[in-house]
Amino acid sequence: MTNTTTSKKTPKKQQDSTGPVWDWAAGHGPVTGALSATTGAFAVATTGAATGMPPGWALTAGVAGALGHTIAGLRVRNAGRTIATRAASWLVGAGWTTWAMTTGPLTWTALGSLATIGIGMGTAARTASLYEEAREEEALAAAARQVAAELSADRRAVAAEWVDRIQRVCGITLRVLAVEMWPTGTGFTIDAELPPGGTTYDRIAKESAKLSADANLPHGCTATAGPGIHQGRVLIDVTTADVLSAELTYPTDYGPLSIYTGLPWGYRTNAEEICAYLREQCALVVGPTGSGKTNMVHVILASFARATDILTWVIDLNAGSAGLPWVRPALDSTGQTTSGMRPGVDWLAGTYDEALLMLDAAVKVAKHRKMAYQDLLSQANTDLLPVSAQIPQVMLVIDEGAEILASNDPRMRKLAAKILEVIRIARAMGLRTVLTALGATGSVLGNLMIRREAKARVCLTGGEVEGMDLGKVFPGSRGLRVDQAPYKGSGFMGTPESPAALFKNWRILPNQIRDIVAATSDRHPVLDTPSAHAAGPAYARRWDTTRTAWMRDHLNPNPVPAATGPTSPPATSGAGGGLNLSALHDTSGSTPDEEAAVRAFMEEVDAHLGNTPEPPIGGGPPAASGLNLSALRDEDSTDSGPAWLAQAIEAIEAAGAAGMKPKAVADLVGRSRQAVRDGLKAAAERGELVYRDNGPHSVYVHPDHT
Structure with a gap:
C-alpha cells in the first residue's frame, strides 16, 4: 500500500517541481515581448474607441517609440537588423492601433490582423536575437583570435630561435x-x-x-x-630571470602540513615551491662550510614542526647547535616548559651518550610497531603503517650524520650501526632519517644504504668547487655545474617526483624560529602509546633537568668557585700525604666510625705506596712523599692540557675551515704524534676543538670555523 501511494504521488511532485516558473524581474523574450505588444495595442485601441480618443495620438506615440529605440540601439551598437526590427514593431503596432480605433477593434478582421502582427513581431525578434548572439560570439572569437595570434607569434619566434640553437649546439x-x-x-x-x-x-x-x-x-x-x-x-x-640571487625570508604562513602533502624546502628558478615527500624516503643534505647548510637544517626543522603527523628527533654532536634554537624558547632556566609551550623538536641529543639512547629507542620503536600494529595493517590492507596525528612518523635529523657513517672511531662506528639499522628496518613503520654531510665525496657517500634510501637529495654549493662532485649526489643527471649556483643557500635538489635542478632555500631567522615554535606548539602530535612504551624511560625522561642541564649552561656563565681557605678539606690524609680519594665518595654525612675507617685506609695506602716522591712541576721544591702518578701524564701538562696546546689551538684557528692534521700539529709544537693526538682529543672532548673524521684526511678544526 505504501509503495502504491508513493508511486502515485511521485508524478505530481515531479510536475510541481518542473512546472513553469514566472520570473517577473526578467526581461521580455520573443514570445512574451510580442504578446505584451499586441495586448497593449488591443487595450489602447479598445479604450480609445470607447472614449473617442483622437486616432493620431496612437500614431504619434508609435513614432516616438520607434525613434527612441533607434537612438538607444545606435548607442549600444546594435546591428542594423535589430534596430530596424524594433522600429518596425513600434510603427506597425501604432498603425494597427490607429486603424482599429477608426474602424473598431472588436471585429474579426481587426483581431486576426493583430494576431498576425504579433506572430510576425515574435519571429522577427527571435531572428534579431539570434543574429545579435552570433554577432557577439563572433566578436569575442575575433578578439581571442587576435590575442592568440599575437601570443602565437611570440611563441613561434621563441620556438624557431631554440630549434636553430639546439641544431647548432647539439646537432x-x-x-x-x-x-x-x-x-x-x-x-x-x-x-x-x-x-x-x-x-x-x-x-x-x-x-x-x-x-x-x-x-x-x-x-x-x-x-x-x-x-x-x-x-x-x-x-x-x-x-630568463635570476631569482636565486635575491635572499627571500621564510614564508610567514605557518599553516599545518602533512607528511603526505609534501614539506616545502625551497623554491625553483621559476619561483615555485619544491616539496619533499618523506613517508618512505630518507633525505641527504650536502653542503660545505659557508654554503647555508645550517640554515637549510632549520628550514627542514620548520617544515617538520608545522606538520601535524611528524615528531622530530635531532642528533647534533657539535653541542646540539642544530636543535637548540628549537628547544630554548620552550624551556625556562630550570628546564621546565614555559606557559605549557612544547619545544619545536621532540628530542635533542647533543652528546654521544644521549645519541646512543635515542638511536636505541628508535630501533625499539620500529621493532615494536611491527608487532603492535598488525591488526591495523590488516584492516587498512597495507604493509605501510598509516601515519597520522595519533601514530606520528618519527624523523631523525642527524647533523653531519654522513660523517658519522664514514668514521673509523669505534664509538662513532657504534652510532653508525644504529643509524643504518634504523634506515634498514624502519621504512614501513614510519621512522626515516635526514642526514647532512660537509662534502659530496666518495668517502662520505660511499655507503650503499645512503645512496639507495636517501632519494630526496639536496646539494648546497654556494659556489664551492672542492669536494662537490654533483655526479655522486645526483647520478645520471646531466648538465649540473657548481657555478650555476654561486649564491649562499642555493644549489641543486632532486626527488623522485622532481628531477635534480637548481633551487634555493629561504633564509630563516632566529625570531622566526621562536615564532614557529610558539605557533606550532599545540600542533605537535604525541608519540603513540605502544611506541612510547617501547622507547622506555630513555624517552620518557628526555627532558629531565639532569639530562638537559647542558642546554642551560649559558644561563650560569660564572660558576661558583670551589671553596678555599681554612674550610677546604685537606688534599691528603696523614702526615706524609697520600692519594686523595674523597671524590669517589660522599663524606658529608659520614659517621665517626666511617671517618676512622677511611683514615686507616689512607694511612695503609701511604704506608705501601707513598715512598716514591713525585718530581716537582716547573722546577719547584720536592713534593711530599706519596703515590707517584707522573708516568700517566705529559711532563708539561696542566689541568687545561699540555703547555703546547695553546699554540696548537692558535694555529688551528688560523688555518680556518680547512683545519690541521695531528701530524702538522706535532711538527709545529715539537712533540710526538701520540702525545699530540692525546692532547688534541682531550681538547675536543672539552669543546676547545672539533674533530672532523675523514679517514686519512681527518683534521681538527676550531669551533669558530665549523
Missing part, C-alpha cells in the same frame, strides 16, 4: 609542439618531439651550459632538458 633537429610561458614571468618551457632514430633527451641535457651561453642567459639562469610525456619527447626549461 639535433626538434619539432616544437608547444611553448608555455611561466606565470611568474621568469622563463618558459618548450615541449618538443625528438627526431627519430633513438635520440634521447640526454643529448640536450649534457649541453645545458653551452645552450645557456649561446642564449646569453643571465648568471644563475639555465636551460635544462628533462624527460617529456614519453621517451620520444623532451621538456626544456629556460630560465
Whole structure:
C-alpha cells in the first residue's frame, strides 16, 4: 500500500517541481515581448474607441517609440537588423492601433490582423536575437583570435630561435609542439618531439651550459632538458630571470602540513615551491662550510614542526647547535616548559651518550610497531603503517650524520650501526632519517644504504668547487655545474617526483624560529602509546633537568668557585700525604666510625705506596712523599692540557675551515704524534676543538670555523 501511494504521488511532485516558473524581474523574450505588444495595442485601441480618443495620438506615440529605440540601439551598437526590427514593431503596432480605433477593434478582421502582427513581431525578434548572439560570439572569437595570434607569434619566434640553437649546439633537429610561458614571468618551457632514430633527451641535457651561453642567459639562469610525456619527447626549461640571487625570508604562513602533502624546502628558478615527500624516503643534505647548510637544517626543522603527523628527533654532536634554537624558547632556566609551550623538536641529543639512547629507542620503536600494529595493517590492507596525528612518523635529523657513517672511531662506528639499522628496518613503520654531510665525496657517500634510501637529495654549493662532485649526489643527471649556483643557500635538489635542478632555500631567522615554535606548539602530535612504551624511560625522561642541564649552561656563565681557605678539606690524609680519594665518595654525612675507617685506609695506602716522591712541576721544591702518578701524564701538562696546546689551538684557528692534521700539529709544537693526538682529543672532548673524521684526511678544526 505504501509503495502504491508513493508511486502515485511521485508524478505530481515531479510536475510541481518542473512546472513553469514566472520570473517577473526578467526581461521580455520573443514570445512574451510580442504578446505584451499586441495586448497593449488591443487595450489602447479598445479604450480609445470607447472614449473617442483622437486616432493620431496612437500614431504619434508609435513614432516616438520607434525613434527612441533607434537612438538607444545606435548607442549600444546594435546591428542594423535589430534596430530596424524594433522600429518596425513600434510603427506597425501604432498603425494597427490607429486603424482599429477608426474602424473598431472588436471585429474579426481587426483581431486576426493583430494576431498576425504579433506572430510576425515574435519571429522577427527571435531572428534579431539570434543574429545579435552570433554577432557577439563572433566578436569575442575575433578578439581571442587576435590575442592568440599575437601570443602565437611570440611563441613561434621563441620556438624557431631554440630549434636553430639546439641544431647548432647539439646537432639535433626538434619539432616544437608547444611553448608555455611561466606565470611568474621568469622563463618558459618548450615541449618538443625528438627526431627519430633513438635520440634521447640526454643529448640536450649534457649541453645545458653551452645552450645557456649561446642564449646569453643571465648568471644563475639555465636551460635544462628533462624527460617529456614519453621517451620520444623532451621538456626544456629556460630560465630568463635570476631569482636565486635575491635572499627571500621564510614564508610567514605557518599553516599545518602533512607528511603526505609534501614539506616545502625551497623554491625553483621559476619561483615555485619544491616539496619533499618523506613517508618512505630518507633525505641527504650536502653542503660545505659557508654554503647555508645550517640554515637549510632549520628550514627542514620548520617544515617538520608545522606538520601535524611528524615528531622530530635531532642528533647534533657539535653541542646540539642544530636543535637548540628549537628547544630554548620552550624551556625556562630550570628546564621546565614555559606557559605549557612544547619545544619545536621532540628530542635533542647533543652528546654521544644521549645519541646512543635515542638511536636505541628508535630501533625499539620500529621493532615494536611491527608487532603492535598488525591488526591495523590488516584492516587498512597495507604493509605501510598509516601515519597520522595519533601514530606520528618519527624523523631523525642527524647533523653531519654522513660523517658519522664514514668514521673509523669505534664509538662513532657504534652510532653508525644504529643509524643504518634504523634506515634498514624502519621504512614501513614510519621512522626515516635526514642526514647532512660537509662534502659530496666518495668517502662520505660511499655507503650503499645512503645512496639507495636517501632519494630526496639536496646539494648546497654556494659556489664551492672542492669536494662537490654533483655526479655522486645526483647520478645520471646531466648538465649540473657548481657555478650555476654561486649564491649562499642555493644549489641543486632532486626527488623522485622532481628531477635534480637548481633551487634555493629561504633564509630563516632566529625570531622566526621562536615564532614557529610558539605557533606550532599545540600542533605537535604525541608519540603513540605502544611506541612510547617501547622507547622506555630513555624517552620518557628526555627532558629531565639532569639530562638537559647542558642546554642551560649559558644561563650560569660564572660558576661558583670551589671553596678555599681554612674550610677546604685537606688534599691528603696523614702526615706524609697520600692519594686523595674523597671524590669517589660522599663524606658529608659520614659517621665517626666511617671517618676512622677511611683514615686507616689512607694511612695503609701511604704506608705501601707513598715512598716514591713525585718530581716537582716547573722546577719547584720536592713534593711530599706519596703515590707517584707522573708516568700517566705529559711532563708539561696542566689541568687545561699540555703547555703546547695553546699554540696548537692558535694555529688551528688560523688555518680556518680547512683545519690541521695531528701530524702538522706535532711538527709545529715539537712533540710526538701520540702525545699530540692525546692532547688534541682531550681538547675536543672539552669543546676547545672539533674533530672532523675523514679517514686519512681527518683534521681538527676550531669551533669558530665549523
